Amino acid sequence: MNVLAYARQVVSSRWFIKGIFFVIFVWLCWQLLRFTQWARGYGEFVPRPEAVAGILPIGHFTSFIAWLKGGGWDTLLPAGLVIIIGAIVLSLLLKRGFCGWVCPVGTLWEFASALGRKVMGRGNFRPPRWLDRSAIGLRYVLAALFFGWLTMVSVEEALWFRELPYMWVADIKILEGFFHPTFIAIVLLTFTVSMLLGPVWCRWLCPLGGLYSIFGLASVCTVVRDETKCVNCRKCSRACHAFVDVHTARDVRAVECDGCMDCVKVCPVDDCITPRVARKWRFPAWIWPLAVAGVWFAIWATAELTGNWDTTIPIDTFRAVIQSGLLEETTPGGIF
Ligand code: SF4
Numbered sequence: 001m002n003v004l005a006y007a008r009q010v011v012s013s014r015w016f017i018k019g020i021f022f023v024i025f026v027w028l029c030w031q032l033l034r035f036t037q038w039a040r041g042y043g044e045f046v047p048r049p050e051a052v053a054g055i056l057p058i059g060h061f062t063s064f065i066a067w068l069k070g071g072g073w074d075t076l077l078p079a080g081l082v083i084i085i086g087a088i089v090l091s092l093l094l095k096r097g098f099c100g101w102v103c104p105v106g107t108l109w110e111f112a113s114a115l116g117r118k119v120m121g122r123g124n125f126r127p128p129r130w131l132d133r134s135a136i137g138l139r140y141v142l143a144a145l146f147f148g149w150l151t152m153v154s155v156e157e158a159l160w161f162r163e164l165p166y167m168w169v170a171d172i173k174i175l176e177g178f179f180h181p182t183f184i185a186i187v188l189l190t191f192t193v194s195m196l197l198g199p200v201w202c203r204w205l206c207p208l209g210g211l212y213s214i215f216g217l218a219s220v221c222t223v224v225r226d227e228t229k230c231v232n233c234r235k236c237s238r239a240c241h242a243f244v245d246v247h248t249a250r251d252v253r254a255v256e257c258d259g260c261m262d263c264v265k266v267c268p269v270d271d272c273i274t275p276r277v278a279r280k281w282r283f284p285a286w287i288w289p290l291a292v293a294g295v296w297f298a299i300w301a302t303a304e305l306t307g308n309w310d311t312t313i314p315i316d317t318f319r320a321v322i323q324s325g326l327l328e329e330t331t332p333g334g335i336f
């Protein structure tokens with residue numbers, strides 16, 4: 001294999017791209033914990049990383065919907081809005097590209113399911129089709145309830161929430177909650193279930209995945225199967241981690257498809273199943289992950305260069321809020 005072919009294989013590896021995003025995320029979380037320690041009076045100053053805003057979906061989606069309703073852009077913590085817009089833009093261009101290649105939470109559960117396959121020496125257990133379909137439906141019900149509830153929040157309430165000091169440090173509160181024994185037990189339980197059944201959180205429960213799936217139905221790029229070339233070997237369907245019946249589809253618009261490219265890679269017939277723009281223009285499978293990463297970084301860079309990424313809250317204000325003891329107050333669940 002020549003160097004170019006090897007490079008293409010590497011960049012189209014889900015573990016490579018997802019691994020990079022996962023490592024970046026863990027490093028940013030570590031930086032936020034160091035920033036918090038500095039604010040408490042220990043250690044050296046490190047800049048507050050903004051991208052960890054992604055762990056606050058309720059707060060930032062509230063703010064996002066307030067913006068759509070005319071409540072104005074969030075200048076206090078704009079990174080959260082940029083991440084939401086980025087995930088939606090990715091879905092409109094490249095199916096659920098955020099879920100398939102970027103989201104660190106999804107990467108964790110996918111790692112668990114891959115580990116499960118390795119340990120068991122077989123595929124993850126597949127529930128009966130009716131049960132799986134019903135459980136997927138649950139995700140859309142949860143998404144409808146979640147976003148329905150958010151749309152009912154008035155602009156005034158959302159703006160009030162946006163300006164609460166609690167919101168400014170909620171990412172730290174959640175991050176520190178990750179070390180709570182109850183949270184660790186929930187993660188271990190989900191990890192074990194994912195080893196057996198695959199990424200159940202992503203497949204059956206995550207409302208954000210449900211939202212991105214809906215936007216993904218309008219995706220400009222899709223996987224297209226050429227029926228005239230297909231030999232009906234079904235390798236594509238067996239390789240699909242989203243359980244899509246690729247071998248019967250023409251244009252794979254399936255709501256669960258996240259553009260992982262596995263079906264394209266396993267097809268034994270040249271150019272039988274290919275990613276395409278607007279169903280017409282074919283492009284190689286390795287371009288897809290590069291496009292996902294490129295769009296993601298372009299959105300981040302645009303936000304950074306236009307001053308729509310970094311917080312405008314002064315660093316001393318963060319320090320005062322952290323030192324006020326707000327982080328130490330317990331919430332009803334006791335974890336966060
Ligand atoms: S379904 Fe949710 S947790 Fe899973 S990858 Fe998508 S956004 Fe992340």
Ligand code: SF4
Nearest residue numbers: 240257258260261263
């Ligand atoms: S294997 Fe194909 S159909 Fe299945 S999720 Fe990946 S790209 Fe979509």
Ligand code: SF4
Nearest residue numbers: 230231233234236267
């Ligand atoms: S792997 Fe290729 S040839 Fe086999 S069923 Fe799928 S599209 Fe057809």
